[in-house]
């Protein structure tokens with residue numbers, strides 16, 4: 207099983223936002239030049255002052271809806287003080303409203319955003335929205351963008367502050383495993399840095415209009431996968447590639463050992479690791495074996511009994527240890543993983559070929575041909591098995 211939990215930022219990851227602020231700031235600067243036409247107002251100074259106030263406001267007030275309009279009014283007041291102009295209530299009101307008009311732009315999805323989300327769902331991943339801002343405004347954006355079905359209310363996390371502590375709370379509350387959780391966003395500060403600090407996988411998609419506040423050094427060593435992409439449409443394949451490289455699967459839930467004819471070393475090594483990691487480990491064999499204990503299941507000595515006992519009991523996410531390719535093929539069909547006694551993992555894409563080879567050998571023997579019996583097991587085989595087991599258990 208390789209379902210990933212994917213947290214997606216909204217503004218400038220899925221929908222346009224920063225450019226609305228850029229356009230509104232342009233209008234503000236133009237209006238300021240008009241209001242101060244009798245004064246030697248420095249446009250660049252106004253711009254820099256507003257940005258500074260805006261960024262400082264995020265620290266104090268979070269991403270609330272009045273922060274930006276208020277930053278325009280504060281900049282106006284500062285400029286009045288600097289240039290000796292009498293502040294006017296009417297002009298302050300006008301600038302505040304201009305600031306608020308940033309929320310009036312029609313919601314527009316980024317190219318490929320919707321098809322990417324649909325592709326991720328198709329591939330079995332769980333999507334969550336993690337966005338900063340005013341609850342009502344952000345919720346309305348989700349609805350207007352047509353993303354309500356993809357992110358129903360219980361999958362939306364909307365907060366005025368978006369930082370490492372908040373992300374940690376979400377991870378704990380929803381019991382997300384950092385090993386299978388991704389943060390996808392445009393903001394180095396709000397999305398990526400917290401994710402890296404918590405050891406999550408992160409995908410940074412910087413946006414063209416980049417907000418000053420979003421810029422921050424990402425000088426934290428990534429524990430998981432970390433990618434910087436140009437477009438959101440690359441996300442599904444990047445995640446798929448990472449799953450293929452491993453370390454993104456669910457931890458093994460139970461281990462089943464097909465103990466008929468299983469070397470003692472294999473049983474001993476598996477029990478050792480299972481105990482260490484607290485994973486239930488079951489042995490299944492017929493009554494001719496000397497295995498015992500609470501986790502041993504005895505079956506009759508009909509040829510397929512142990513196989514059927516395992517097949518009936520194992521569940522998705524379990525690991526089955528067997529030297530029987532037929533059993534391996536069946537448990538792979540149940541979304542289990544299967545490991546051979548020399549440490550080779552049986553993979554879904556190879557199992558059909560292995561079954562075919564086995565069938566050919568059987569035909570050859572039935573026709574009177576002789577095939578070599580298994581060679582004597584050595585300590586190198588045990589070591590290879592231990593290495594294969596450790597790879598699957600990720601230790």
Ligand SMILES: [Mg+2]
Pocket residue numbers: 215216217218219391392393
């Ligand atoms: Mg964003």
